[in-house]
Amino acid sequence: TPLGPASSLPQSFLLKCLEQVRKVQADGAALQERLCATHKLCHPEELMLLGHALGIPQAPLSSCSSQTLQLMGCLHQLHSGLSLYQRLLQALAGISPELAPTLDMLQLDVTDFAISIWQQMEDLGLAPAVPPTQATMPTFTSAFQRRAGGTLVASNLRSFLEVAHRALRHFAKP
Amino acid sequence: LEECGRISLPASTVRLGDSITASCTVSPNCSRLGSEAQILWKLETEPQPGERQRRLEDGSQESTITLPPLHHPRALLSCCLRWENTLQILDQAELVAGYPPAAPHNLSCLMNLTTNSLICQWEPGPDNHLPTNFTLKSFRSRGNCQTQEEPIPDCVPKDAESRCSIPRKHLQLYQNMGIWVQAENALGTGKSPELCLVPMDVVKLEPPTLWALAPSPEVAPPQPGCLLLRWELWKPSLYIDQKCELRHQPQLGEASWALVGPLLSQTLQYELCGLLPSTAYTLQMRCVRWPLPGQWSDWSPSLILTT
Numbered sequence: 013t014p015l016g017p018a019s020s021l022p023q024s025f026l027l028k029c030l031e032q033v034r035k036v037q038a039d040g041a042a043l044q045e046r047l048c049a050t051h052k053l054c055h056p057e058e059l060m061l062l063g064h065a066l067g068i069p070q071a072p073l074s075s076c077s078s079q080t081l082q083l084m085g086c087l088h089q090l091h092s093g094l095s096l097y098q099r100l101l102q103a104l105a106g107i108s109p110e111l112a113p114t115l116d117m118l119q120l121d122v123t124d125f126a127i128s129i130w131q132q133m134e135d136l137g138l139a140p141a142v143p144p145t146q147a148t149m150p151t152f153t154s155a156f157q158r159r160a161g162g163t164l165v166a167s168n169l170r171s172f173l174e175v176a177h178r179a180l181r182h183f184a185k186p
Numbered sequence: 187l188e189e190c191g192r193i194s195l196p197a198s199t200v201r202l203g204d205s206i207t208a209s210c211t212v213s214p215n216c217s218r219l220g221s222e223a224q225i226l227w228k229l230e231t232e233p234q235p236g237e238r239q240r241r242l243e244d245g246s247q248e249s250t251i252t253l254p255p256l257h258h259p260r261a262l263l264s265c266c267l268r269w270e271n272t273l274q275i276l277d278q279a280e281l282v283a284g285y286p287p288a289a290p291h292n293l294s295c296l297m298n299l300t301t302n303s304l305i306c307q308w309e310p311g312p313d314n315h316l317p318t319n320f321t322l323k324s325f326r327s328r329g330n331c332q333t334q335e336e337p338i339p340d341c342v343p344k345d346a347e348s349r350c351s352i353p354r355k356h357l358q359l360y361q362n363m364g365i366w367v368q369a370e371n372a373l374g375t376g377k378s379p380e381l382c383l384v385p386m387d388v389v390k391l392e393p394p395t396l397w398a399l400a401p402s403p404e405v406a407p408p409q410p411g412c413l414l415l416r417w418e419l420w421k422p423s424l425y426i427d428q429k430c431e432l433r434h435q436p437q438l439g440e441a442s443w444a445l446v447g448p449l450l451s452q453t454l455q456y457e458l459c460g461l462l463p464s465t466a467y468t469l470q471m472r473c474v475r476w477p478l479p480g481q482w483s484d485w486s487p488s489l490i491l492t493t
Contacts, residue, residue, distance in 0.1 A: 027427070027478050028360055031386075034425035117302070120354060128360045131328065 021083070025132050026184035032125040033177045037170065039118035043111065044166045050110050051159050056167035063164045066157065069147040071096045071172055076179035086179050087133055092144050093172055094126035100165045103149045107158045115162070122169075190216035191225075191276025193265050199316060199372035200256060202283045207252045210265030212276060214245030225249035226273065228264040229281075256283040259315035284315035286374030290348075290367040293378045296481060297359070297389040299422045304357055304385050306341075307349035308367045308378060316371040322350040324365040331364035331382035338363065359386045387479040392420040393486035394430060396471050399455050411463050413491045416455040417471055420483070427451065428480075430473040434458065437466040437490060448476070466492045 048054035056063075071093030075085030101119040133139040152158040191212045200206050212223055225247060227234040237251040249265070261281040267274045288311030295306040306322055322341035325334040338357075341350040357363075363385070367378040399414035401407040408414045419428060431447025449456060451473065461467060470485040 024478065028386075031426060031478065032360065038425045117354070121359075124359050124361075127358055131361070 020136075021132065021183060023184065025128075026180055028128060029125070029180050030177065030184060032121070032128060033173050033180060036118065036121045036125055037173050037177075039114070039121050040166050040169050040173070043114045043118055043162065044170075046111050046114055047159060047163050047166070050108070053159055053163040056163050059160045059164055062157070062160050066150040066152070066161055066164075067148070068100070068150050068161060068164050068168070069096060070168055073172060073175045073179075076175050078178065078182075081179060081182065083183065084136075084138055087129055087138070088140070090176055090179075091126055091129045091133065093176075094122055094129065096147060097165065097169050097172070098122050098126055099146070099149055100161075103152065104158050104162050104165065106155075107162050108155065111159075111162070118166075189213060191265050191267070193263065193277045193279040195279055195281070197372075198280075199282045199284065201373060202257065202259065202285060202315065203255050204283070205253050205255050206281065207250060208263060208279070209248055209250040210277060211242070212247045212249075212265075212267065214247075216267075216276075223247050224268050226266045226268060227251050228266060229253060230262055253281075256281060259283050282316065282372070284371065284373060287314050287316075287318050287369035287371050287376035288312055289376040290320065290369050290378040293365070293367055293381055295365060295381065295383060295385075295388055297385045298351075299389060300392065301351065302354040303351040304388075305349060305351045306365060306367075310348050310369065311376065314371060314373075316373065318369050318371040320348065320350075321368045321370070322352070322365065323368055324352065324363050326358060327362045327364050327382070329362065331362055331380065334364065357385050360384060386475075388481055389423075389426070389475055390481040391423045391426070391428065391473055391475065391483040393483045394419050394471050394473050396469060396486050396489040398489065398491050408457060408493075409459060411461045411493055412457050412459040413461065413467065413469070413493060414455070414457055415469065415489075415491075417486075419451055419473065423473075423475075426475050426480075427477065428473045429476040430471055432456070432458070432469060432471045433485070434461075434467050434469045436462065437468050461493050463493050466490055 073089050073093060074080055075082040075089050098119060101115060101122060104115060107115055130139060150161060152161050191210055194209045196207065210225055212225055225239055227237055234251055234253060237249045239247060239249040242248055263279045263281055264275050265277045267276055290308045290310055293306060293308040295304055298305050310320065320343055324338040326336045326338065327333060328335060341352050343350040361384065362382055364380050364382050366380040369376040394417040396415060396417050399405060399416040428451040429448040430451060431445060432449060433443040433445050435441050435443045446458065469489045469491060472483045472485045474480050474482045
């Protein structure tokens with residue numbers, strides 16, 4: 013399998029990852045649109061205070077940012093971040109009947125993406141033997157908190173994916 | 187109701203062309219009976235000779251008969267008694283005959299992004315004359331399906347359908363999975379050859395929507411013998427890199443389709459030239475996931491434009 017010129021990763025893997033990023037971005041956008049349309053939660057910046065109170069963790073992607081781009085470190089952070097978002101989305105279960113299908117689809121696609129990366133790391137012999145420590149999940153105690161949490165998580169995920177997409181595009185550049 | 191007679195069969199289903207041995211036991215206190223009841227057999231309406239009759243210790247009479255090879259999928263066997271110049275039917279059994287299921291074949295699958303499910307279909311094989319259950323079985327795998335990782339719940343098709351849909355929640359869209367069809371009836375099991383595929387690699391897109399590109403301040407009118415087109419990719423597939431191809435033919439006359447492509451999905455508009463002037467053309471477009479593998483969409487509905 014031809015390797016991505018800017019990296020030791022197979023080109024097909026990089027193309028798949030780029031597709032999966034775009035797929036998760038589309039799912040995330042769908043969730044944000046529905047949260048806005050159905051519950052008028054359209055601006056995450058209006059929920060910063062609540063976000064701090066809930067303690068919604070963010071996923072670092074320093075090894076994927078252009079200044080400190082480092083392939084294997086980026087893969088690790090990408091996988092850890094996706095695992096974090098998988099758990100955050102799981103914690104949002106019960107968000108609302110109208111949003112459940114959209115949330116389920118997003119969670120399935122995030123999970124698929126995490127598995128794709130993990131298996132590639134395993135194939136490269138880079139999968140960490142000891143799973144990284146897992147951040148504490150917030151506890152949502154009301155339907156409103158789940159929807160507000162959903163708005164914040166979707167927004168954070170969007171930023172996360174933008175950085176991931178840029179890095180993967182760089183690795184896949186002919 | 188006191189039971190007069192009862193037929194016993196070694197199996198309710200046999201292979202077509204095989205024979206079967208049946209027995210009928212007539213109880214001694216079957217009212218209004220003479221001492222030596224003569225048991226007779228009928229297959230459908232035909233008397234069957236060759237039975238062997240004996241008296242059991244409890245006074246019952248037992249008749250055993252080996253029937254000729256069965257050549258009909260269904261037959262009615264009757265155990266009868268001659269009584270006062272009449273033939274009394276004491277019990278009946280339906281004999282069912284058929285074949286073990288053939289291995290289903292031509293299994294193929296497509297990932298449908300509208301239903302978000304993997305839809306598989308197959309050829310069931312010749313009629314075996316028996317009720318046959320088909321089950322789509324699959325498992326997740328790394329590599330090329332040599333090793334089974336996690337089983338996926340069986341997919342049971344709706345009645346008599348030769349297709350089944352595996353829902354999104356059971357799929358990992360970008361990982362290998364092994365898939366086969368199992369056919370089962372009373373006489374055995376048939377298993378199709380196994381497919382090893384990645385769901386997204388068999389994604390079939392819906393066709394794009396083809397439009398005429400109206401001249402505007404930004405878009406100069408088409409040259410003679412040219413047409414201006416634009417298209418929109420199917421919305422649920424926007425996250426997928428694709429290539430498309432266009433085909434056209436004069437609306438009248440016998441000319442075959444001319445093919446134009448590949449047209450990369452980012453293009454979205456195209457000036458088609460080299461056509462006959464003042465002629466109506468039928469145009470269609472289709473797209474496929476590319477450079478990653480996928481299945482071509484169907485051709486789009488026709489767009490008729492005149493040069």
